Amino acid sequence: MSLSKLRAGIAKRTGGDAGNFGALDVEVREEFSSVVLEGRVPDWRLKVELGWFAAGFGYKGVVNDLEVEGIEEERLAPSFPAGDRPLEGRSFDVAIIGGGVVGCAIARELAKWKVSAVLLEKEEDVAAHTSSRNDGMIHDGFAARPGTRKAAYNVRGNRLWEPLAGELRIDFSRPGSLVVFGSSAAKAAYPIMAARAKENGVDGWEFWSRKRLLAEEPNVTDGQHGAFFLPSAGIVSPYRATVALAESAAANGVEFSLGTCALGLEKEGGRITRVLTNRGDFRAAVVVNAAGNWSDAVAGMAGDRFFSLHQRRGVEMILDANAGRHLNHIMAMPSLLTVNRKTKGGGLVKTVEGNVLVGPTAAEAPGRENYATTAAELRELEKHLRLNKKLSPSMVITYFAGVRACTYEEDFIVERSERVPNLVHAAGIQSPGLASAPAVAEDVVRLALEALAATKRVSRNAAFVAARRAAPELRRLPFAERAALIAKNPAYGRIVCRCEEVSEGEIRDALRSPLPAASLDAVKRRARPGMGRCHGGFCTPRVMEIVADELGIPLDEVTKKGPGSRIACGQTKAGAEGGRQ
Amino acid sequence: MIPRERRDVVVLGGGPAGLAAALAASESGSDVLVVEREERLGGILKQCVHDGFGLVRFGEQLAGPEYARRYIDLVEGRRVAVSLETFVHSVRREAPAAARRAAAADGDPGFFVLTCVNRDRGVFELEARALVLATGCRERTDRQVFIHGDRPAGVLTAGLAQHLVNIEGLLPGRRAVILGSGDIGLIMARRLTLEGMEVEGVYELKSEPSGLSRNLRQCLEDFGIPLHLSTTVVEVHGKRRVEAVTVAAVDQRGQVLPGTERRVACDTLVLSVGLIPENEIAESLGLSLDPATKGPRVDQAGESQAEGVFVCGNALHVNDLADYVSESGEAAGRAAAAFAARNGAPAARGRLVPVKAGPGFLYAVPQFVDRGRPGKAVLYFRSNATLREGARFAARAIGPDGAPAATLLEKRYAALRPPEMERVEIDVALVPVDAAAVSLELERKEGLRG
Ligand SMILES: Cc1cc2nc3c(=O)[nH]c(=O)nc-3n(C[C@H](O)[C@H](O)[C@H](O)COP(=O)(O)OP(=O)(O)OC[C@H]3O[C@@H](n4cnc5c(N)ncnc54)[C@H](O)[C@@H]3O)c2cc1C
Numbered sequence A: 001m002s003l004s005k006l007r008a009g010i011a012k013r014t015g016g017d018a019g020n021f022g023a024l025d026v027e028v029r030e031e032f033s034s035v036v037l038e039g040r041v042p043d044w045r046l047k048v049e050l051g052w053f054a055a056g057f058g059y060k061g062v063v064n065d066l067e068v069e070g071i072e073e074e075r076l077a078p079s080f081p082a083g084d085r086p087l088e089g090r091s092f093d094v095a096i097i098g099g100g101v102v103g104c105a106i107a108r109e110l111a112k113w114k115v116s117a118v119l120l121e122k123e124e125d126v127a128a129h130t131s132s133r134n135d136g137m138i139h140d141g142f143a144a145r146p147g148t149r150k151a152a153y154n155v156r157g158n159r160l161w162e163p164l165a166g167e168l169r170i171d172f173s174r175p176g177s178l179v180v181f182g183s184s185a186a187k188a189a190y191p192i193m194a195a196r197a198k199e200n201g202v203d204g205w206e207f208w209s210r211k212r213l214l215a216e217e218p219n220v221t222d223g224q225h226g227a228f229f230l231p232s233a234g235i236v237s238p239y240r241a242t243v244a245l246a247e248s249a250a251a252n253g254v255e256f257s258l259g260t261c262a263l264g265l266e267k268e269g270g271r272i273t274r275v276l277t278n279r280g281d282f283r284a285a286v287v288v289n290a291a292g293n294w295s296d297a298v299a300g301m302a303g304d305r306f307f308s309l310h311q312r313r314g315v316e317m318i319l320d321a322n323a324g325r326h327l328n329h330i331m332a333m334p335s336l337l338t339v340n341r342k343t344k345g346g347g348l349v350k351t352v353e354g355n356v357l358v359g360p361t362a363a364e365a366p367g368r369e370n371y372a373t374t375a376a377e378l379r380e381l382e383k384h385l386r387l388n389k390k391l392s393p394s395m396v397i398t399y400f401a402g403v404r405a406c407t408y409e410e411d412f413i414v415e416r417s418e419r420v421p422n423l424v425h426a427a428g429i430q431s432p433g434l435a436s437a438p439a440v441a442e443d444v445v446r447l448a449l450e451a452l453a454a455t456k457r458v459s460r461n462a463a464f465v466a467a468r469r470a471a472p473e474l475r476r477l478p479f480a481e482r483a484a485l486i487a488k489n490p491a492y493g494r495i496v497c498r499c500e501e502v503s504e505g506e507i508r509d510a511l512r513s514p515l516p517a518a519s520l521d522a523v524k525r526r527a528r529p530g531m532g533r534c535h536g537g538f539c540t541p542r543v544m545e546i547v548a549d550e551l552g553i554p555l556d557e558v559t560k561k562g563p564g565s566r567i568a569c570g571q572t573k574a575g576a577e578g579g580r581q
Numbered sequence B: 001m002i003p004r005e006r007r008d009v010v011v012l013g014g015g016p017a018g019l020a021a022a023l024a025a026s027e028s029g030s031d032v033l034v035v036e037r038e039e040r041l042g043g044i045l046k047q048c049v050h051d052g053f054g055l056v057r058f059g060e061q062l063a064g065p066e067y068a069r070r071y072i073d074l075v076e077g078r079r080v081a082v083s084l085e086t087f088v089h090s091v092r093r094e095a096p097a098a099a100r101r102a103a104a105a106d107g108d109p110g111f112f113v114l115t116c117v118n119r120d121r122g123v124f125e126l127e128a129r130a131l132v133l134a135t136g137c138r139e140r141t142d143r144q145v146f147i148h149g150d151r152p153a154g155v156l157t158a159g160l161a162q163h164l165v166n167i168e169g170l171l172p173g174r175r176a177v178i179l180g181s182g183d184i185g186l187i188m189a190r191r192l193t194l195e196g197m198e199v200e201g202v203y204e205l206k207s208e209p210s211g212l213s214r215n216l217r218q219c220l221e222d223f224g225i226p227l228h229l230s231t232t233v234v235e236v237h238g239k240r241r242v243e244a245v246t247v248a249a250v251d252q253r254g255q256v257l258p259g260t261e262r263r264v265a266c267d268t269l270v271l272s273v274g275l276i277p278e279n280e281i282a283e284s285l286g287l288s289l290d291p292a293t294k295g296p297r298v299d300q301a302g303e304s305q306a307e308g309v310f311v312c313g314n315a316l317h318v319n320d321l322a323d324y325v326s327e328s329g330e331a332a333g334r335a336a337a338a339f340a341a342r343n344g345a346p347a348a349r350g351r352l353v354p355v356k357a358g359p360g361f362l363y364a365v366p367q368f369v370d371r372g373r374p375g376k377a378v379l380y381f382r383s384n385a386t387l388r389e390g391a392r393f394a395a396r397a398i399g400p401d402g403a404p405a406a407t408l409l410e411k412r413y414a415a416l417r418p419p420e421m422e423r424v425e426i427d428v429a430l431v432p433v434d435a436a437a438v439s440l441e442l443e444r445k446e447g448l449r450g
């Protein structure tokens, strides 16, 4: 019944204009309570719109296999060839696929139990994808559509982050978020906004008069009519948070297998028995799918592809640290419309380091790992600068793109597979996935333990240490403590990155952490050298030397982000001696 | 308690500017300390192994490290104290301590206290009467010129490429595209070619090259490396390592002309897109920067608007020749020593007469002439356009009524180009005591005929 309605709707949407009715050949069928779209459409936008349309018919999921002319289907592949097979023949209770914030939060939550667990990440480090390419905002939970899993996980996650950040020894703060009223009509909508915040269970909201707004956010652009304030909105450094979760999990016994891509899941009698990777095949009693933008592909490996992902790009600009003093709160675009869109409309966020993030954009575009930015995207972001009188485009020091992994239902999937009893999905974790990660991890671990109960009795890990042993950050210590540390280890006194004030000792710590860095980008994520104004212009050779020394490799083998990304490609004619004279 | 060391003058930066300043201050009788954050003295010259230094100073062609060596030897010969691999965390001004205040003269500006970090001493403080900022400059990055596309390895600034090749003995890649025709980019085009890399071409956004003529000749023409003017790199391609870049022609405003995009295969993109004076410390001391030079505003001795803070070399403005850098360092060092020697006694500083560079100048340094400093004042300037037909330069003192009061200097140039810095001297005694300004004028040759 609903299938025929869906078919009719799709026919209308694919041929309705200019008399070429029916020109497009789209097949619709039902498979295991999901709806599958097949055929060919001329452009990407139409593919996504049909997917959204199909999501409105009450199926479990939409599998959108429409081909788009000129766009090739992307295939999952290892990021670089592996030279060894250390996982071959081994056996684990739980295998987590994906080392983003979701996978790493799951790994740490799992470490509270006596299980053997391995996390597979295809890149040379965790947090290499979406988890380091976002706003770092721990959303209040107001923006998510009421009744969605996103809304519930967000509010729970928001409450969990503060104590978690304390255990992980990472920065967390709650500047709160302002939705500015740009017109009296917007101001009149306050009761609707308050009702929505209440429905979502958000921890507090306030009406701010124009006077209050000006007092609290003096540089806000003139002509505002007040604001809707959400005090629970917080911020973290997303890559630091992800790395810290991973380090804590590793220190508590979870094994991390980096540069390892899950390529297949072998089943027997409906259950996954073996995980096939480029670094060896191994047995796993339970598999967790936390593969971000590839989570539909991983579901497919187990024959459980009941949903598919579309990619929503987001571009952000970063302003110089000097810009941070002009901004006190997170500020969202002053438009009521944004509340109903598929993502919040972007705005301004002051990072924990004091820079200002401007963004993100939201655009449907193919490319699961396409982080190329364009000039047009940056221009689009300049509108956010108009929220604050003191900010200007000349403050931009860098910019980047991220890709949200979205289902057509536009909601998270956190569940035990209906078809494969020892598979748990944490898939389609789009925004606010960072904010939600700790709550998602709690549920995933509960589901994984339930699945594991079939084969094993699991007890709590009494040896779990919640507090992460964080390496010192010298620039933040009082001088006396700093001096004492340098006296013990003089490498803390040699500043290598002068923009961010990072010492040799801190870089060595990053290279020896429980989840050791092995590339320049991985060092950057842990200790920040090269993240300042000069972007590594001065410190790169010095950081390379330290990396080479710690890893015991020649200088020209140091990489930016793992094999295939060397900084240099061999020696000059004279070699180092000639250069040094 | 943080241990503290006292000096008359502290020089920040051990490049040619800082070395010359330290030497001059020491020769003037000051107790000087040079703070350098790197492991060796010499500044950027350590990696400039090419010839082309010292023609003005020493009348001979030296390589960068040789030029630096001469100053290092002189500084070491005078046993000037040097603190290497030392990071300056912050600088503040401190009023004279209570005990000393009794003895201190009225208006004593006090001391500078630098909180420093290094391996051997941990955290320590330096106290000085006068401060010389000789911190050089840094390079603009790919993000500052808004290059888009992927983020692979293989995108680096020319200075970093130079460091890798000349200091570490590493080749950055096999086939390079160079963006920007600044001198470092040109020099690296030659250097990389000599090392066996292929340099596909140098691309410049502007319609004229921004490097010195001699470098265009010796580094590109002699090696058959093409220079593409009014062309820029718009996109980088490659997931892990650069695989290609897209280049495109631009109009006069620098906007890309659609349809001119072209893909160029390469594994390395070298950026030579400008230098910016390093002035975080100057800014932390409240000094405002001249938007044209990106350095603090100073008088002819390099003294900034903050008493006792002197600035020289590339921290002041980006110089084309190290010889001029040394010259500005000497002036600053001498003046800093004199300032320290007064030991807080009321300022001998005279009236600061603003130097106003008229249309036709990119900038002029210094921004003030101190009437109280007798003798010659050296002015450096750049024109903002290429004047092939030649030009006439004039410096005039403007009286309080706004009318020209005295002509300080007139000079003809056969040609002027923005990349080439010009140096002139004026006699400060010719500037009337009540002058409102020193006005600089530049007239094109055509104008002269008319
Ligand atoms: C521009 C932008 C701004 C955002 N802002 C916010 C915000 O402010 N607050 C917020 O809460 N959320 C925000 N989000 C969303 C948030 O970033 C994501 O929801 C979150 O990072 C998703 O984490 P993840 O672990 O699921 O995915 P990822 O971080 O992408 O991790 C998945 C990992 O799995 C690995 N992987 C995939 N397949 C395999 C395989 N077969 N084998 C091995 N490894 C595999 C990948 O390499 C990847 O590292 C934003 C997103 C974007 C794009």
Ligand SMILES: Cc1cc2nc3c(=O)[nH]c(=O)nc-3n(C[C@H](O)[C@H](O)[C@H](O)COP(=O)(O)OP(=O)(O)OC[C@H]3O[C@@H](n4cnc5c(N)ncnc54)[C@H](O)[C@@H]3O)c2cc1C
Pocket (backbone or CB within 6 Å): B012, B013, B014, B015, B016, B017, B018, B035, B036, B037, B038, B042, B043, B044, B045, B048, B050, B051, B052, B053, B054, B086, B087, B088, B134, B135, B136, B137, B159, B162, B183, B184, B187, B278, B281, B312, B313, B314, B315, B318, B319, B320, B321, B322, B323, B325
């Ligand atoms: C690649 C290149 C090629 C050139 N070619 C020529 C040429 O052929 N002929 C020529 O005459 N000129 C040439 N020049 C120009 C000339 O070399 C420079 O103008 C000159 O070196 C600038 O000297 P400086 O002392 O101001 O700065 P630098 O040489 O940059 O020295 C600054 C020093 O200060 C240190 N420092 C900075 N901040 C701090 C701090 N906070 N604390 C402690 N130390 C600090 C730095 O580590 C550095 O050692 C070239 C320049 C470059 C970059």
